[in-house]
Amino acid sequence: MRKIVKKLFALATALSMIIALSGCGTASDTQNADSSSKGSNIGKQEQEIIISEDSDYKYVKERGKLYVGVSESLPFNYADGKDWKGIDADLAMIFAKAWLDVDVRYVIVPSEDILTALYKKQIDCYWNGVIHDESLDESFSCSTPYLTNSQVVVVKNDDEYYEISSLEDIKDRTFAVCKDSGAERVAKSLGLNYVTADTESEALFYISAGKAQAVIVSCFTAPMLVGDGTDYDDLICTDIILNNENMVVLFRKGSGLCEQFKTFFLENKEDFVERVVNYGGMGCLVPETEE
Numbered sequence: 001m002r003k004i005v006k007k008l009f010a011l012a013t014a015l016s017m018i019i020a021l022s023g024c025g026t027a028s029d030t031q032n033a034d035s036s037s038k039g040s041n042i043g044k045q046e047q048e049i050i051i052s053e054d055s056d057y058k059y060v061k062e063r064g065k066l067y068v069g070v071s072e073s074l075p076f077n078y079a080d081g082k083d084w085k086g087i088d089a090d091l092a093m094i095f096a097k098a099w100l101d102v103d104v105r106y107v108i109v110p111s112e113d114i115l116t117a118l119y120k121k122q123i124d125c126y127w128n129g130v131i132h133d134e135s136l137d138e139s140f141s142c143s144t145p146y147l148t149n150s151q152v153v154v155v156k157n158d159d160e161y162y163e164i165s166s167l168e169d170i171k172d173r174t175f176a177v178c179k180d181s182g183a184e185r186v187a188k189s190l191g192l193n194y195v196t197a198d199t200e201s202e203a204l205f206y207i208s209a210g211k212a213q214a215v216i217v218s219c220f221t222a223p224m225l226v227g228d229g230t231d232y233d234d235l236i237c238t239d240i241i242l243n244n245e246n247m248v249v250l251f252r253k254g255s256g257l258c259e260q261f262k263t264f265f266l267e268n269k270e271d272f273v274e275r276v277v278n279y280g281g282m283g284c285l286v287p288e289t290e291e
Helices: 002-018 053-063 087-100 111-119 134-138 159-163 182-189 200-208 256-267 269-278
Strands: 065-070 078-080 083-085 103-108 125-131 147-149 151-156 174-178 193-197 214-218 235-241 245-251
Touching: 053 065, 053 256, 065 087, 065 111, 083 087, 087 103, 087 125, 087 256, 111 125, 111 245, 125 147, 151 159, 151 182, 151 200, 174 182, 174 200, 182 193, 182 214, 193 200, 200 214, 245 256, 256 269
Parallel strands: 065 103, 065 125, 174 193, 174 214
Antiparallel strands: 078 083, 125 245, 147 245, 151 214, 151 235
């Protein structure tokens, strides 16, 4: 099985080098949704259904399909016509086909409906760059952390850039952040002076507009937004990392699929590091996990 998984990793990696991480489409299942899910954004509900490990795993195997909850969120999930691409979409495909030996179906699920969709068995997991929060453990079985997201600082690529070595050097600047995002949470927690924008791209524009002197963005999207070949080739990403947040997959409480994911991840960590880098991730963003 490990050889099969490696082959599929290589295939998905090759595809990721061909397909640009941009554009949007419509999915074939259900409705559109917000994508950057954190514990406070996911509705808490009481569950009366207890899923046994055997029944949940066997249920998916016998049905022959793994239903995966997603929404548009570059570079994790994005619609390409009727297909879904991205780090999480590709990983879900590999987990389903090579590990569980079932087909995969992607279902767009609003963040507030994740718990309901899981327990109504409309989906079997939610795989969409979810940042782990302890509150999630009350309602879901959270997978082994498989990615670490960080917020990084972007500044103008000029002579001053080479004088910046830490946040202390620029803490008095005005930062631009995308509102209601991880960047805003970090800026607020660090007591930084900041202004908000509707998107990360708009936040980056604030530098040239004179509204800010630095921008906080996700380490995953930064390489796609700034530098050579982008609309912001006069901006550069610094080495300043403001935080680390682990990403997890959400399963039904007590689901045996959660343990299956752990084994799958441990046996394929090296391949996954390569995939993250190919999608533009900055360095090795796969967290350490106990064997």
